[in-house]
Structure formats: structure tokens, C-alpha cells
Amino acid sequence: MNTRLRIAVQSKGRLNEDTLRLLTEAGIKVEAGRRALLVEARKFPLEVLFLRDDDIPQTVADGVADAGIVGMNELTEQGARAEVAHRLGFGGCRLSIAVPKEADYTDVSWLENKKIATSYPNILQRFLESQGVHAHIHVITGSVEIATGIGLADAIFDIVSSGSTLVSNNLREVEVVMQSEAVLIAQPELSAEKREILDELIFRFKALQGAAGKKYVLMNVPKEALDSVLHELSGIKSPTVMPLAQEGWCSVHTVLEEDSFWEKVGRLKEAGAQGILVLPIEKMVL
Numbered sequence: 001m002n003t004r005l006r007i008a009v010q011s012k013g014r015l016n017e018d019t020l021r022l023l024t025e026a027g028i029k030v031e032a033g034r035r036a037l038l039v040e041a042r043k044f045p046l047e048v049l050f051l052r053d054d055d056i057p058q059t060v061a062d063g064v065a066d067a068g069i070v071g072m073n074e075l076t077e078q079g080a081r082a083e084v085a086h087r088l089g090f091g092g093c094r095l096s097i098a099v100p101k102e103a104d105y106t107d108v109s110w111l112e113n114k115k116i117a118t119s120y121p122n123i124l125q126r127f128l129e130s131q132g133v134h135a136h137i138h139v140i141t142g143s144v145e146i147a148t149g150i151g152l153a154d155a156i157f158d159i160v161s162s163g164s165t166l167v168s169n170n171l172r173e174v175e176v177v178m179q180s181e182a183v184l185i186a187q188p189e190l191s192a193e194k195r196e197i198l199d200e201l202i203f204r205f206k207a208l209q210g211a212a213g214k215k216y217v218l219m220n221v222p223k224e225a226l227d228s229v230l231h232e233l234s235g236i237k238s239p240t241v242m243p244l245a246q247e248g249w250c251s252v253h254t255v256l257e258e259d260s261f262w263e264k265v266g267r268l269k270e271a272g273a274q275g276i277l278v279l280p281i282e283k284m285v286l
């Protein structure tokens with residue numbers, strides 16, 4: 001029987017869509033339409049186990065799954081024995097303490113003897129200990145953000161991404177305790193065959209992440225403007241310069257970060273570049 005790597009992913013929720021998209025872009029087809037618990041991938045020696053995210057770290061630590069994709073927050077909270085094999089760059093969020101907007105909070109000592117509602121008691125406990133603060137942790141599993149409004153707690157400790165949930169519940173973020181993102185985790189004692197499949201998976205993920213936010217840019221440049229155009233591109237790894245059929249012109253190819261694209265493009269035009277073409281980059285193998 002051929003060895004397959006079993007990977008646990010969230011069956012529904014915030015990480016599900018990005019996880020399946022990542023696998024698809026990595027050339028691994030998973031029939032997510034069939035709502036089965038365990039699905040064999042096509043074109044890659046992988047089987048996908050669909051679980052609630054809470055169950056993923058332990059399932060990997062126990063070796064029921066070989067690998068998993070889960071939020072770093074969930075892994076840290078559970079302290080499960082699984083290694084972080086790769087950071088995936090999506091599902092970004094932070095775990096923060098928030099207090100009612102009007103509270104006279106100045107520093108962590110405000111939390112002394114207060115009641116804090118959270119779904120992440122272990123991370124919170126560790127933070128409070130590190131700060132030498134004693135508080136009462138009240139564990140609730142959902143809708144933590146309403147806990148202060150209904151008088152259940154003085155503060156909350158919860159996931160924050162944009163902060164809009166806090167604002168709409170009259171809360172103010174006062175301490176960022178940890179940053180989180182989705183991570184690929186692995187059972188620490190994988191067989192050599194499974195480790196090889198995991199490494200191939202990481203290789204493909206890296207190629208996709210390497211291309212994220214980057215564009216392939218081509219432009220026509222008259223020879224006399226070449227130096228100033230290349231000057232604008234300095235700091236970028238070796239642009240390609242090729243002669244055009246038309247005498248006195250060349251074509252410059254390079255990779256630009258999408259973030260700085262508009263600013264760069266204005267300067268390139270000023271330097272003499274024309275006919276600037278921008279193409280998406282799908283994958284980048286370094």
C-alpha cells in the first residue's frame with residue numbers, strides 16, 4: 001500500500017476556505033463537496049481529515065493525523081505535542097485583553113482581582129503570571145465579547161482581527177498578548193516516507209507564498225533612459241534587459257512588490273519607461 005500523509009483541517013469556519021484554496025493551488029485536489037470526514041486527495045499522496053479546529057492539535061499529537069492546519073492560538077492554548085512545520089500567512093489575528101471603553105485602565109495592575117472572560121484560559125493564565133497579576137478567569141466558549149456588557153466579567157481576553165467587534169461592544173483593546181496565524185503542524189515522529197511527503201507539501205506552500213503580493217513587470221525603455229530606469233529598480237534582484245527589434249530600445253523585466261507598485265511605476269515613467277505591462281505571478285520557486 002502506498003503511504004499517504006493524513007492531514008487534519010477545519011471542516012467549516014474561518015480557516016476552512018483558505019486551507020482548501022491553499023491545497024488546490026498546491027496542485028492537490030480535494031472533493032470538499034462530499035462532506036465526508038476523511039477524503040483522499042487526488043494527484044498527491046494525502047488524505048484530508050475534516051475536524052473542528054479544537055480537535056486538530058490533539059489529533060496530531062496522538063498520531064491519529066500526521067499533520068494539521070490550525071491557528072497558532074489553538075495550538076498554544078492546548079499545549080499539544082506537535083511541531084510547527086510551517087507558518088502559512090493566513091488566518092492572521094491576535095489575542096488581546098479588552099476592557100469596557102469607559103474603564104480607567106492604565107496598566108495590567110487594573111486587572112488585579114478582576115474577572116476576565118475567555119475561551120483561552122491557559123494563554124491568559126500564563127500572561128497574568130508573567131505580569132505578576134492575580135485575576136479570576138471565567139471560561140466561556142462562545143460570544144466572549146458580550147461578557148462585560150451583560151455583567152459576567154470586568155474584562156475579556158479574546159481573538160481580535162479588525163477590532164470592529166470590540167468597538168461594537170463598547171470595548172477597548174488594552175493588551176496584545178499574542179499574534180497568531182494559521183500554521184502547518186506535524187506529529188514529531190513521522191516515518192521517513194511521511195516526512196518526505198510533508199517536505200514536498202511545504203515546498204509547494206513556499207512557492208505559493210513566495211509569489212504572494214508580487215507582480216511580474218515588463219516595460220519598454222529607450223537605451224538612453226536605461227540607466228535611470230535601472231537606478232529606480234536598484235535594490236531589486238537583477239532585472240532582465242533584452243534588446244527590442246526596434247533599434248535603440250530595450251525591454252526590462254522585473255518582479256515588483258504589489259504594495260510599492262504605484263509609487264514605483266510613477267518614477268519608472270518619469271525615468272523614461274513606456275508600455276508598462278503588469279502580470280500576475282502564480283508560483284515562485286526559489
Ligand code: ATP
Pocket residue numbers: 010011012013014015051052053054070071072073074091092093159160161162180181182
Ligand atoms: P470550529 O467550529 O472549527 O471549532 P471555531 O468557531 O472555533 O471553529 P473559527 O471562528 O472558525 O473557530 O476560527 C478559527 C481560527 O481562525 C481561530 O482560532 C483563529 O486562529 C483564526 N481567526 C482569524 N481571524 C479571526 C477572527 N476575526 N475571529 C476568530 N478567529 C479568527
Ligand code: MG
Pocket residue numbers: 052053054
Ligand atoms: Mg473551535
